[in-house]
Amino acid sequence: MKTENMRDSELVKNCLQGDMEAYRQIMDKYTGKAMALAINILRNREDAEDVCQEAFISAYHNLDKFDLQGNFKNWFYTMIYNRCIDKIRKNKRFFQFFARVKSSQPLIQVNPEPTNPTSVCSLDKRYLQTLSPKERLALFLWAQDSFAGEEIAAILKCSPATARVHLYKARKKIKAVIGGENVEV
Amino acid sequence: MWKCKVANFLFKAVSIKIFQDYVVMSHIQTCSNCQSRLANREEAQSLLIPQAELQNGKDFWPNVRHAIGEKQSPLKPALVYRWRWAFIATLTIGSILVGIWFSFTPTLQKSPEPTQKFHVNYIEIENKPVQVFYFKTQEENMFFVWAEKSEEGG
Numbered sequence: 001m002k003t004e005n006m007r008d009s010e011l012v013k014n015c016l017q018g019d020m021e022a023y024r025q026i027m028d029k030y031t032g033k034a035m036a037l038a039i040n041i042l043r044n045r046e047d048a049e050d051v052c053q054e055a056f057i058s059a060y061h062n063l064d065k066f067d068l069q070g071n072f073k074n075w076f077y078t079m080i081y082n083r084c085i086d087k088i089r090k091n092k093r094f095f096q097f098f099a100r101v102k103s104s105q106p107l108i109q110v111n112p113e114p115t116n117p118t119s120v121c122s123l124d125k126r127y128l129q130t131l132s133p134k135e136r137l138a139l140f141l142w143a144q145d146s147f148a149g150e151e152i153a154a155i156l157k158c159s160p161a162t163a164r165v166h167l168y169k170a171r172k173k174i175k176a177v178i179g180g181e182n183v184e185v
Numbered sequence: 186m187w188k189c190k191v192a193n194f195l196f197k198a199v200s201i202k203i204f205q206d207y208v209v210m211s212h213i214q215t216c217s218n219c220q221s222r223l224a225n226r227e228e229a230q231s232l233l234i235p236q237a238e239l240q241n242g243k244d245f246w247p248n249v250r251h252a253i254g255e256k257q258s259p260l261k262p263a264l265v266y267r268w269r270w271a272f273i274a275t276l277t278i279g280s281i282l283v284g285i286w287f288s289f290t291p292t293l294q295k296s297p298e299p300t301q302k303f304h305v306n307y308i309e310i311e312n313k314p315v316q317v318f319y320f321k322t323q324e325e326n327m328f329f330v331w332a333e334k335s336e337e338g339g
Contacts, residue, residue, distance in 0.1 A: 020250065023253075024246055024250075027245060027246055027249065031239075031242070031244075031245060032236040032237070032239050032242075033236055035236075035239040035242055035243075036233070036234060036235065036236040036239050039234050039239065040233050040234055049242075049243050049245075052245060053245050053248055053249060056245055056249045057249055057252045057253060060249070060253045061253070128232060128233075139229050139233070140233055142226070142229070143226050143229035143230045143233055144230065144233060144235075144236065146226075159202070159203075160206075161202055161203050161205075161206030161207075162202040162206070164206050164209055164210070165202050165205045165206050165209065168205075168209050168213065168223070170224075170229075171223040171224045171229065172222060172223055172224075174224035174228065174229055174232060175222055175223050175224040175228065178224065178228060178232075
């Protein structure tokens with residue numbers, strides 16, 4: 001893990017000296033991870049692609065703010081998560097606007113539902129709809145990257161206690177859905 | 186089993202994150218019965234879209250490279266760039282203060298000679314020239330000026 005951090009820091013240093021190839025290597029390394037995180041939070045491939053592209057551009061412009069002793073992955077995940085939350089808010093406002101337009105202008109036919117998430121993967125991703133974005137992030141980081149409460153908290157910008165509670169709720173909801181229970185957490 | 190019920194009840198009843206975390210850490214974390222009610226990693230992974238499916242997806246590099254420019258270094262002139270607003274604000278406030286200082290400072294000019302202070306050619310009262318008298322006082326630089334209307338026809 002430390003070696004990985006050191007390698008990331010080395011690439012970032014090279015980027016700061018204007019080495020574009022180093023940034024390409026960073027992108028190659030984190031594209032899959034970033035897409036997986038974004039798509040599991042947003043449940044929409046197009047939105048996830050937008051978020052990732054914006055995050056890569058933003059990360060490049062803010063590389064000088066990255067602490068070279070820190071963890072690039074966590075720093076970049078935080079950026080992705082924040083952009084996902086912005087995207088969710090934008091989409092919410094957009095769909096609320098269209099809902100109003102639809103109610104007043106029946107000639108306009110708009111489907112406010114996001115792209116069917118099942119088109120991304122054969123598994124039924126509707127399970128994830130029962131989770132909040134924070135819970136989805138906590139579950140993703142725990143399941144895919146084996147993150148502990150402290151690391152999840154660093155990305156969510158909350159206390160480790162809160163992060164553990166989000167994770168607990170996510171795991172319980174998922175289990176309830178898988179088991180066919182109807183449990184409120 | 187009753188402990189599990191109490192823990193679940195307390196978790197739902199008290200929606201304070203620190204307390205909920207305490208319940209999780211003190212009981213749920215260590216209780217096999219409660220753990221069986223939580224999804225494990227494999228179950229969670231089966232619902233998440235795996236990274237492997239997305240690894241060979243869209244190549245962001247062309248768009249990102251276009252957006253960030255060809256040879257632009259992200260390194261900014263750190264001190265000046267980060268404190269640019271502070272510099273601008275300091276310069277603005279400084280300029281305002283200097284302006285205020287000069288506008289309130291009395292201009293120091295050389296005192297003119299007594300003869301330049303007061304020069305009277307004639308004085309008019311009611312659009313008619315009047316007689317003017319100068320009186321010199323004991324003091325060297327002090328004069329009295331006396332104006333007197335002329336007599337009608339005079």
